Amino acid sequence: MRKISLFICSALMVGLVSCEKELDQAPLSDASAANFYRDAADFEQAVNGIYAQLRPYPDRHFNLSEVRSDNMYATTEIGVREHEPINNFVNTLETNSLVISAWNENFNGIMRANTVLDRLNASVVPDDAQRNRFEGEARFLRALYYFDLVRLYGKVPVYDASVSPAEALEVPRSPVAEVYSLIVSDLNTAIEMLPPSHGAVNRGRATSWAAKSLLALVHLTRSAPTYGIEGPGLDVNEYAEALTLLNDVINNGPYAWVEDYSSIFDYNNENNPDIVFDIQFLSGGLGTGGTYPGTMAPNSYFNAVGIPFPAGLETKPLSSDLIETFAPEDERLGVAVQQGFTDEFGNSDPRxxxxxxxxxxxxxxxxxxxxxNFPIIRYTDVLMMKAEAILQGAPGTQEEVDEIINMARVRAGLEPVSGVTLDMYLEERRREFAGEGHRWHDLVRTGQVIEEMNEWLPTEDTRNVMPETLDPNYIIYPIPFSQLQVKEGLYEQNPGY
Incomplete structure (x- = not known):
């Protein structure tokens, strides 16, 4: 089946790339785009360009969620890789390339979405269904990019339309509640405008079910405690709203339980019934291949198995605590983790x-x-979020929670349990979604991040490179230094940096 092309070769992309060189400042409008949006084919291509900005999403959440969390102790004796300050919770991350890239990449996606939304109208796309799909996809993706930003940085500037460079310099960071207002509005509109499914030629595009699932996650995240910072949690108790959406997806959506855990991630079984929304990748030198599988293993492993690479990245070892949370018979361990290898010289590497x-x-x-492909939302995640909503106070029973958790446990070859608590739930999510970029966000969303990390640090930080204890300021990342320099006083740095 044809996948959505992540990179589009066209005059549009030439204009977008030239604009993105200026995005160290803010998302800007592209004046040359006015001559491009002439018919439905142009808008199809432009919407594909919004999807294209998802390419670095897996790497971003690997570095800024997995590496940040108790799943990894990603530090080495070398101490020069860009992910190591993320791992080590240093307070000078405003110049870190990973923090900078996350800001720019998300705002590039927002800029592209705004350009489409500004120019979309019935005169250029007369077919109502097609025009609604374009708008729904643009709004879904803009919401996803802003959700990414609010989870990483807290307050960010809100652009709901294209702006000129001069106008961008007058837009301060908006309160988190205002950022969420745009996210929720976009997703509600997307739910109305997106179709429930696509034909094979458009497989991988957002659907109304994907928008409902993402909105449920937004409600759960908004309901998190504030921790006394201006981060992603607003303590608004929207667990019932999340549950309503999740039940709709579970009861009426086209998804199904996949009995074989490993098959969910099989290259020959993409777009299986567990996938609600994913990022579509194509290898073969077209600029549409995913980079993330090649960043998770050490250089010496790829050398040993004969896979070439143009540049090197040191390994990012997993924490012993993560490995120990898997029971020996848990089938997910072998799917998610490789425990050591023999390098090209015959030496054993236990990492x-x-x-x-x-x-x-x-x-x-x-x-x-x-x-x-990289899954952003899985059906298993939808089910588990239902369990989370109930554990956090939404209407439901302990039996429903236990049933959902035991579905995952039995699939993994484990015995069922009863009386699942929030702590048990989080540990099951940790094993189920290991390596999928969820862990830090899960800890923050459920109010457990400070307690969990402070229990983990003394036993795992064998090199003494981390703070003795974490405070809530570490929950979000700093605003990139380049943004603070654009206009004096426009942005203030997040506390703690």
Whole structure:
């Protein structure tokens, strides 16, 4: 089946790339785009360009969620890789390339969505269904990019339309509640405008079910405690709203339970019934391959298995605490983690790494070109979020929670349990979604991040590179230094940095 092309070769992209060079400041409008949006084919291409900005999403959440969390102790004796300050909770991250890229990449996606929304009208796309789909996709993606930003940085500037460079310099960071207002509005509109499914030629595009699932996650995240900071939690108790959406997806959506855990991530079983929304990748040197499977394993492993790479990234070891949370018989451990390997010189390397998305027989040109899709929302996640909503106070029973958790446990080859608590739920999510970029967000959303990390630090930080204890300021990242320099006083840095 044809996947959505992540990169579009056209005059539009030339204009967008030239504009993005200025995005160290803010998302700007593209004056040359006015001559491009002439018919439905142009808008199809432009919407594909919004999807294209999802390419770095898996790497971003690996570095800023997995590496940040208790799933990884991603530090080495070298101490020079950009992910290590993320791992080590240093307070000078405003110049870190990963923090900067996350800001720019998300705002580039927002800029593209705004450009489409500003120019979309019935005169250029007369077909109502097609025009609604374009608008629904643009709003869904804009909401996703803003949700990414609010979880990472807290307050951010809100652009609900294209702006000129001069106008951008007058837009301050908006309160988190205002950012969420746009996210919720966009997703509600997307739910109304997006179709419930797409034909094979458009497989991978957002659907109304994906929008409902994402909105449920937004409600859960908004309901998190504030921790006394201007972060993603507003303590608004919207668990019932989340549950209503999740029940709709579960009861009426086209998804189904996949009995074989490993098959969910099989290169030959993409778009299986567990996938609600994912990022579509194609390998083969087209610029549409995923880079993330090649960043999770050490250089020496790829050397040993004969996969070439143009540049090197040191390994990002998993924490011993994560490995120990898996029972020996848990089938998810072997799918998600490789525990050591033999290097090209015959030496044994015991370091564990994530391999959930790695198939050594199915790569493109090198270790940064993989065709495996990356799931953003899975049906298993929808079910587990229902359990979370009930545990947090939404109407429901303990039996419903236990049933959902035991579905995942039995699939993994484990015995069922009863009386599932929030702590038990989080540990089950940790094993189920290991390597999928959820862990830090899960801890923050459920109010457990400070307690959990402060219990973990003394036993795992064997190199003494982390703070003795974490305070809530570490929950979000700093505003990139380049943004603070655009206009004096426009933005204030997040506390703690």
């Amino acid at each position: 564990p790494f994530f391999r959930k998305f790695l198939d050594e027989d199915d790569y493109g040109l090198d270790r940064f070109d993989w065709g495996i």
